[in-house]
Amino acid sequence: MNSMHGASLDPGTGWLILTAFSVLWVILGAYLGRRSSGLEGYMLAGRKVGMALGTATAMATWVTSNTTMAAPQLAFQMGIWGMLGYSLGAVGLMMFAPLARRIRVLMPTGFTSGDFVRLRYGTFTWRVFLLISLLYAFGWLVSMGMAGGVLVNALTGIDYRIGMSVILAVCVLYTMLGGLKAVIGTDFIQTLIILIGVVALAWLAITQVGFERMHAAALTKRPELLNLLMPAAIMFLFNNLLFGVGEVFHSNVWWSRAFAFREGIGFKAYFTAGLLWMPIPVVAGFVALTVPALDVNVPAADMVGPLVAAKLLGSSGAVLVFIVVFAALASSLDSLLAATSDLILTDIYKGHFRPTAGDAELARAAHWMILGLGLFAWLMCLPRLTTLAQLLYFMGAFVASTIWPIAAGLFWRRANPRGAALAMIAGTSCGLAGYFLIGFYVAALISAAVSMSIVLLSTWLRPDDFDWARLATDEVRS
16 A cells, blocks of 8 residues: 555655664563563563553553544544543543452452453353453454554555554564563653653644634534534544443453552552543544644545644654654553453463463463464554544444443442343444444444443342452462
């Protein structure tokens, strides 16, 4: 796939930036993870992550390529509600804060979200959950690989497939070298880069274009962007809230950190990260509102962010966006590679095929899991069959169905195991029907509503009587 427009950077400059940051992340990853020892050290950073690194890694992981590229796309398509709706993803992090504290208390030796579902609800529900969780993880992984290729192509003209391949290879390499310690350490630096870059870009949009010019141009050329009563946008607002909650509640990306944080850190780290994250999609999406004033030609909606930056600052703007989105991509790709490989390793490899595998065998297998995930993502990204937002919100039907089974399972002793499985199956099915029959902006809404109804009804009709002590036993590792 060749660039669809005049690139803002020449390929030589693009390769220079790509190479410099690739080398930086690999060296940092290898250095930070050099003291990781044993399976817990590699997978969970020894369960000793403190407040500063904990907040930074939660925030950086949630500032994905979807935040920095899909937020402008949604603002371009849905206006003010698009960027404000995306910011409600912060609610998921803040609501997970009490869950993280509960998880650490109930499962001090836990490894994955799958451990919890298996012990709490049984084998059948565990397998339903694993299917949903892995499908979501694969979708998120592919969306970020696609974003890397789109970024490189839009800004430098370097072929989409080449840029995507380089970014995936770099993240796979340093995650393999250092495990979760490398992921969390690089996340801290990537957070600083992202914050500085996004704020700088928004400030440039305000100073060079101005609110009055932006408002007048949007009112004349794209008045729907300012319409606060756009039905689809209002539905998206609530849909994205539930989608974000579902993403966080079920994903092993966030559970692995709950297990990795020192005792007492989880609540504070997640709540603080949510507060700090909330303005970022608004700032990132804000730049899309300058498109009517700047007369930017947008060949594909998910290129809005890079194109506006290039229009505002030329080569300097392109460099800024390149660095920010590269940092955002790396901070999420590495986390997802590590957490998903953990889930496959403990719940699929050990849980289904090698129940007698010891820590040494699992530690060796973990590296191969990360490499395999990287190769899978690369193959799936090659065709680029859809846009980032379309791929992302397709998964809303899956993840929103897990909200109530997870929350009820952590706090309600009487939550019914069969009801939890049925809630996830029916919620996902109905959410997908809504996605295809109505639109992407209702998938998570329908899924969460159906799932909630089933969890509540099944718990009322056939209450369970779960013993919380089972979650703290050696069965976690069996």
